[in-house]
Amino acid sequence: SDVRRLTTDDGDESSPAFSPDGRLVVFTANYDGNTDVYVMPVGGGSPRRLTYHPAPDIAQGFTPDGRNVLFVSTRSATTTRLAQLYTTPVDGGVEEQLPIPSATQATYSPDGRRIAYNPLPRAFDEWKHYRGGRTSEIWLYTAGTHAVEKVPQPASRANDVDGMWIGDVVYFRSDRDGEFNLYAYNVKAKQV
Numbered sequence: 001s002d003v004r005r006l007t008t009d010d011g012d013e014s015s016p017a018f019s020p021d022g023r024l025v026v027f028t029a030n031y032d033g034n035t036d037v038y039v040m041p042v043g044g045g046s047p048r049r050l051t052y053h054p055a056p057d058i059a060q061g062f063t064p065d066g067r068n069v070l071f072v073s074t075r076s077a078t079t080t081r082l083a084q085l086y087t088t089p090v091d092g093g094v095e096e097q098l099p100i101p102s103a104t105q106a107t108y109s110p111d112g113r114r115i116a117y118n119p120l121p122r123a124f125d126e127w128k129h130y131r132g133g134r135t136s137e138i139w140l141y142t143a144g145t146h147a148v149e150k151v152p153q154p155a156s157r158a159n160d161v162d163g164m165w166i167g168d169v170v171y172f173r174s175d176r177d178g179e180f181n182l183y184a185y186n187v188k189a190k191q192v
Contacts, residue, residue, distance in 0.1 A: 006044055017061040018042070024090065026050075026059045026069045037071045039090055050088050051095065055080075060105065063087060064112040072104060081121065100141055109165045114187075115141045116151075116163035116170045124159045129175065131157045138163045138172055140187065151185045152192055 007013055011031040018025055026039045029047065035056035038047040051057040055075040062069055068087040074080045076097060085098040085106055098115070100106075106117035116138055123134040136159040138151040151160055151170065158176035160183075165171075170185045185192050 004044075006040065006042070007047060009047070015059045017059060019062045019090075020064060020066045024062075024066075026062060028057070028059045028071075037069060037088070039069060048092075050090075050092060053095075057086075058083075060085075061107055062090075064108050064110055066090070070106060070108065072106065077102075083121075085115070085117070099146060105161065105163070107163055107165060110167065113143050114165075115143070116165060116172075117141065118161060118163070122159065122161055124175065129178070130159060135159050136161050138170065138185075140170070152190075 009031050011029055013027055013029045016025050016027040023042060024039050025042050026037060028035060029038050034054060036049055036051045037057045037059045038049050040047040050069060053073065053075045055073050057071050057073045060070040060072055068089055071086055072083045073086055074083045076084055082102040083104050085100050085103045086095045088095045100117065102119045103117040104121045106115050108115055118136050119139055120134055122136045124130040124136065135157045137153065138160045140149045154176050158174050160172050160174045163170050163172045168187045170187065172183055173180045174183045183192055
């Protein structure tokens with residue numbers, strides 16, 4: 001009931017996410033002719049730019065401790081089709097590339113040890129009920145071992161997107177039953 005506008009600059013703004021403590025919001029904006037990551041207090045104020053690379057930087061969220069912002073960019077990729085994950089300090093500083101070869105959407109687990117991500121851009125925006133080679137899968141990366149586990153899919157394949165962690169469960173949208181609905185994957189039980 002207390003909805004209020006936070007930004008007033010001319011330009012496109014998207015991909016907002018709250019910090020773990022709820023005091024900041026990170027988002028993607030195109031204010032100066034380039035798409036970059038910005039952060040600002042939820043109470044309002046001036047957005048502070050965190051990235052300055054010519055490639056588009058798309059905000060994903062925060063690290064669980066709230067000290068860094070997670071974003072996706074094609075800045076180091078040989079093709080703009082394969083984006084990679086980076087973190088940058090909330091207070092500003094040098095970006096760090098994460099050791100995941102390709103990711104277009106990602107979120108940290110609450111303990112910060114794992115990342116749920118989609119390795120390829122989604123194709124279903126153009127083709128409803130898409131089941132080809134670029135179906136959107138959610139992969140789970142473990143930082144300590146660099147192991148990757150895929151969220152199981154039905155034999156007929158599906159588009160799984162928008163992963164979000166709550167405890168040991170990854171919630172996600174999927175069209176595995178025809179239309180997009182919400183599903184959950186329990187990491188410990190290894191069941192959808």
